[in-house]
Amino acid sequence: MIKKLKLEKLSQKELGYLIGLFDGDGHLDNYYRHYDVEFHLNSLKDQDIMCQLLIILKKIEVGILVSSTRTSVIQITDFR
Numbered sequence: 001m002i003k004k005l006k007l008e009k010l011s012q013k014e015l016g017y018l019i020g021l022f023d024g025d026g027h028l029d030n031y032y033r034h035y036d037v038e039f040h041l042n043s044l045k046d047q048d049i050m051c052q053l054l055i056i057l058k059k060i061e062v063g064i065l066v067s068s069t070r071t072s073v074i075q076i077t078d079f080r
Contacts, residue, residue, distance in 0.1 A: 010059060010060060014059070021049070
């Protein structure tokens with residue numbers, strides 16, 4: 001079962017930010033009816049972008065996993 005995102009909680013600006021960020025730095029994987037969305041950001045240069053993205057993702061109530069290396073990966077998955 002695919003979890004429905006609560007996009008109605010976002011303003012038009014936040015939704016546009018999320019779509020634009022996914023278009024530029026996002027990636028979608030499909031593994032046997034399981035979907036993962038990842039955002040690949042620079043952990044040193046993109047701190048402000050990462051913070052804004054985490055705020056938006058918490059608003060739409062998705063599971064978030066942050067892997068921190070030189071290039072941070074924010075992975076969205078339904079693990080809750």
